[in-house]
Amino acid sequence: MNVRSQISMVFHLDKCIGCHTCSIACKNIWTDRKGTEYMWWNNVETKPGTGYPTKWEDQEKYRGGWEKKNGSIKLKSISKSRTVTDIFHNPSMPSMDDYYEPWTYKYEDLFNSPEGSDQPTAIPISMVTGEYINVEAGPNWDDDLGGSPVYAENDPNLQGLTAEQRQQLFAIERLVFFYFPRICNHCLNPACVASCPSGALYKRGEDGVVLIDQKRCRGWRQCIAACPYKKSFYNWSTGKSEKCILCFPRLETGQAPACFHSCVGRIRYLGVLLYDADKIEEIANSPNESLIDAHRSMILNPNDPEVIKYARLNGVHDSVIESAQISPIYKFVKEWKIALPPHIEFRTLPMLFYVPPMSPVMANKNDD
Secondary structure (H helix, E strand, O other): OOEEEEEEEEEEHHHOOOOOHHHHHHHHHHOOOOOOOOOOOOEEEEEOOOOOOOOOOOHHHHOOOEEEEOOEEEEOOOOHHHHHHOOOOOOOOOOOOOOOOOEEEOOHHHHHOOOOOOOOOOOEEEOOOOOEOOOOOOOOOOHHHOOOOOOHHHOHHHOOOOHHHHHHHOOOOOOOOEEEEEOOOOOOOOHHHHHOOOOOEEEOOOOOOEEEOOOOOOOOOHHHHHOOOOOEEEEOOOOEEEEOOOOHHHHOOOOOOHHHHHOOOOOEEEEEEEEEHHHHHHHHOOOHHHHHHHHHHHEEOOOOHHHHHHHHHOOOOHHHHHHHHOOHHHHHHHHOOOOEOOOHHHOOOOOEEEEOOOOHHHHOOOOO
8 A cells, every 4th residue: 555645625616606716816926927828727617618728628639638548548649650740740739729819908098098089998919919909719708608609509518418408508597507617636647747758747745736847847748738637838938838836835834725715705625635556557547437436446544544554654744644634625525425526537537626516406406
């Protein structure tokens, strides 16, 4: 038994009000720099919808995550033949059109315009070219089902429905949506780490946070293609990849990550889980229908004397074990079994779990 500790998360979707306070807090702290204008390490999507980047869940398009092949799992984005053909251009990597072209406004026009009969207007200007642009997309462009004929109806999760069923979903008397906040999942089997030719990505041994060593990164961008959740980004100014760091400087001083701290709906839970690292490959190679239960089986009981013994042998501090024993994440995921990993079929074994929203039908159902 190879007991490791992992800082894990649960997002309770029934409590999310879609205010985007988390996104703004993260943006102001981490991606308010040149080259990061288009990056949203934390973003909130409306479901059904295509998300950010557009259709990120469609792995036929982006080829992220892992796939079972010849009895083992392989990265979908990388193979010997693909490496040769895609060395100068990766067709499965999202482009600016899949994200959005960041923009600002000519605010000086509001203050410096001469007197006239017309009110001055702030014109949108591209933050990439500096030229005027016609804004057509943004990180939450389809917020609250805005532009549903373009976005919500093209949600990759609706592919199993007939055209008639899709149309019924958007009838006014049946219309329902929920908010889906996303950050890096800090997976146990991260495809981004496995794909990096420079070995710049790594998973911290003490808490499982996935980070990018900026000194070792050479801008290959394989991590962007390999991550099925598209939470690794490329900084066009520095030539390095960047991603959510779970605000580890705050964690190390006893503070919650900025998105957790600022959350208005208090949907976010943070805690320690203990898991058996020896089972990662076996669990990731499980059949699709048993992946969730297999993933859950990796999580160990922090009150089990045997688990505590092996955790100590692995250098897990007693304070970390005590934190795991009172962790709300363990209750949500292991005891109550109401928090689920997102898209477990990607086989990265994410350590961010979601309590699914209750449907209006269930919420209004009476006892009988």
